Amino acid sequence: MAIARVWIEEGCICCNACVNTEAAVFSIPDGMDSAAIRGEVRKDGVTDRNTAAGSDLNTAGIAWSDAIEEAAAGCPIEIIRFTTAA
């Protein structure tokens, strides 16, 4: 499955599970109280929860689709959401 967009809803408890699953996609930036989607895997290049911009993944990000799916399944509070490519 190819993932088109991934974002993180409110309420992150900073458990690091998603970062441990795939640090190329997820990070908890200094000073942030939530995991974020790395700018390196987004078309807009911004690192944040990706709820406001709703940026699609770039080619590098799409290549991590399986890991993103795994991270979403492993989030203990189920706030990692994604859409799949048509």
Ligand code: SF4
């Ligand atoms: S797995 Fe979920 S709760 Fe844990 S850091 Fe990632 S987004 Fe936050």
